[in-house]
Amino acid sequence: MSDLRSIVRGVGGYLPDRIVTNDELAKTIDTSDEWIQQRVGIKQRHIAAEGEFTSDLAVHAARRALDNARLSPDDIDLIIVGTTTPDYTYPATATLVQNKLGMHHGFAFDIQAVCSGFVYAMVTADSYLKNGMAKRALVIGAETNSRILDWTDRTTCVLFGDGAGAVVVELGGDGERGILASSLRSDGHFWDKLYVDGGPSTTQTVGHVHMEGKEVFRHAVGKITDVVENVLSRTGYTVKDLDWFVPHQANLRIIQGAGEKLHIPPEKVIVTVDRHANTSAASVPLALTEAVTDGRIKRGDLVMIEAMGGGFTWGASLIRW
Ligand code: UT7
Numbered sequence: 001m002s003d004l005r006s007i008v009r010g011v012g013g014y015l016p017d018r019i020v021t022n023d024e025l026a027k028t029i030d031t032s033d034e035w036i037q038q039r040v041g042i043k044q045r046h047i048a049a050e051g052e053f054t055s056d057l058a059v060h061a062a063r064r065a066l067d068n069a070r071l072s073p074d075d076i077d078l079i080i081v082g083t084t085t086p087d088y089t090y091p092a093t094a095t096l097v098q099n100k101l102g103m104h105h106g107f108a109f110d111i112q113a114v115c116s117g118f119v120y121a122m123v124t125a126d127s128y129l130k131n132g133m134a135k136r137a138l139v140i141g142a143e144t145n146s147r148i149l150d151w152t153d154r155t156t157c158v159l160f161g162d163g164a165g166a167v168v169v170e171l172g173g174d175g176e177r178g179i180l181a182s183s184l185r186s187d188g189h190f191w192d193k194l195y196v197d198g199g200p201s202t203t204q205t206v207g208h209v210h211m212e213g214k215e216v217f218r219h220a221v222g223k224i225t226d227v228v229e230n231v232l233s234r235t236g237y238t239v240k241d242l243d244w245f246v247p248h249q250a251n252l253r254i255i256q257g258a259g260e261k262l263h264i265p266p267e268k269v270i271v272t273v274d275r276h277a278n279t280s281a282a283s284v285p286l287a288l289t290e291a292v293t294d295g296r297i298k299r300g301d302l303v304m305i306e307a308m309g310g311g312f313t314w315g316a317s318l319i320r321w
Pocket of ligand 1: 030031040115155156158212213214216217250254308310
């Protein structure tokens, strides 16, 4: 293992053109803009067009991240896609992305950790880079959640959106920048608190999202704060040292709850859930892309990313940008 770290070279995001507001949803299901904003903090979500697949969203985000890094697909030798809404049961969406980028070299695979997919993918890329298995990775979170929602179920369909975010990560630097520490957790005991009731081996159907929202909510803040504190404790940094907190965007009340419990001031918390809704594995890289693009996250900043979702899975990474 070298002392070099995995440095983020570029970021990119993509949201489908079509925006669906809460008011639009309220025309077909028994809900209201007021309820959704008050309980979850969502105003709108983006929905993929017919014939627009997870791999398409991922490729848009990947190309933007490569542009941002001033690199081309030739410079990449590993693609990891965090997704829970793959184009096909197999092959991995990452191989479809590899093909659409015109790459015939390197290797590509998916990670299935639901909303924690991007954090899991970052940690996996970090390990592969450090082990010398790859030199430069595209780490993508991409989802077409709209395809697995029951659009008549108001308890779930108002919560999610489609989108993709990508980062280019490479090994290098002077030892100060890069991924400093990470922590991943799961507990399958909670598998049926948030799951999709279909699959090749069970029903041979795709299925729809089912969630015991209150149960997920009850666990979210505690699990998020545990893993963030665990990462900090292994680096010597404290919450006060953080420049930015980039949480998974599931519910504004969960984000605020975690921020308060960790004593992170709201102005250091990146929030996109109001406009993107919960884009599952895409939410953290989309939030990173927004904050880097608008100049909030700058080189040298200390950034904590975290996510929690179905499985349950959860995790966090501390990155010196
Ligand atoms: O990425 C990780 C995965 N997801 C999450 O982290 C989500 C975690 N959970 C949550 O964010 C919240 O639990 C929800 C937003 C899903 C629900 O909020 P809540 O405050 O826990 O509401 P609730 O489920 O207790 O429902 C309260 C009421 C119920 O009506 P009654 O039984 O009190 O008459 C629901 O039927 O609100 C009703 N309700 C709605 N009303 C209007 C549920 N969904 C809606 C809706 N519009 N869309």
